[in-house]
Amino acid sequence: MLKRRSTEAGHRRKFLALIDDSPECSRAVVYAARRAERTSGALALLYVIEPSGFQHWLGVESIMRAEASEEAEATLARFADLARRHGSVEPELVVREGTPGEQIAALIGEDEDIAILVLAAGMDKEGPGPLVQSIAGRLAGTFPVPITIVPGALTDEDIAAIA
Numbered sequence: 001m002l003k004r005r006s007t008e009a010g011h012r013r014k015f016l017a018l019i020d021d022s023p024e025c026s027r028a029v030v031y032a033a034r035r036a037e038r039t040s041g042a043l044a045l046l047y048v049i050e051p052s053g054f055q056h057w058l059g060v061e062s063i064m065r066a067e068a069s070e071e072a073e074a075t076l077a078r079f080a081d082l083a084r085r086h087g088s089v090e091p092e093l094v095v096r097e098g099t100p101g102e103q104i105a106a107l108i109g110e111d112e113d114i115a116i117l118v119l120a121a122g123m124d125k126e127g128p129g130p131l132v133q134s135i136a137g138r139l140a141g142t143f144p145v146p147i148t149i150v151p152g153a154l155t156d157e158d159i160a161a162i163a
Contacts (some may be wrong), residue, residue: 005146006041013041014092014113016145018048018100020102021080022129024120024152027159029079031150032118033087034163043091045079046107047072048100050075055128069095086156100131108144116146123152 006013015032019025029045035045049068052061076093085093096103110115119135121128132149150159 002110002112002144003043004058004115005112011113013039013115014044014105014111015041015116015118016044016046016107016114017079017118018104018131019045020047020100021075022120022122024122024129024150025079026082026120027150027152027154028120029083030086030156030159031120031148031154031163032116033083033089033091034159035116035118035148036089037087041089041115042113043083043087043089044094044107044111045076045083046089046094046096046104047076048103049095049097050099051097063070065083101135104135105144114145116148117143118148118150120150120152128152 005011015036017032018030019029032043035041049072052064057111070162072095076095080093083089094107096107104117108117116133121131128149135143135147
């Protein structure tokens with residue numbers, strides 16, 4: 001496991017938020033941006049492009065990958081703007097391909113400044129969402145950094161009061 005260096009000279013504690021299309025994603029970004037600002041930390045926003053099952057024609061797959069990259073960049077830009085509105089921290093934008101759980105673990109394994117993973121819990125009747133269930137459930141005891149789970153129902157004002 002990579003040694004965390006976020007408290008050493010020349011390093012800053014970095015909050016990592018996963019960016020996806022869930023309605024509660026903005027809650028994690030606002031919380032992480034505010035915490036990073038208030039603790040003189042940094043913010044990383046991770047967007048994971050999940051593999052498509054379409055690999056029959058190379059040309060079609062290339063077009064689909066290009067479209068997915070464009071969507072990733074546009075989505076990250078939108079959430080980076082949200083982070084800037086709620087904190088004075090310039091977010092680091094990261095795009096990866098694979099499954100979200102694997103890419104979160106890989107990025108944390110590579111970046112010694114990531115000290116906290118921030119996820120937002122969904123408000124569905126079915127639970128907080130598969131990633132939150134997976135990471136906060138069976139992986140929580142072995143996860144390399146603390147996990148903050150932000151309730152999806154919190155307003156900007158609620159988050160400002162607690163972050």
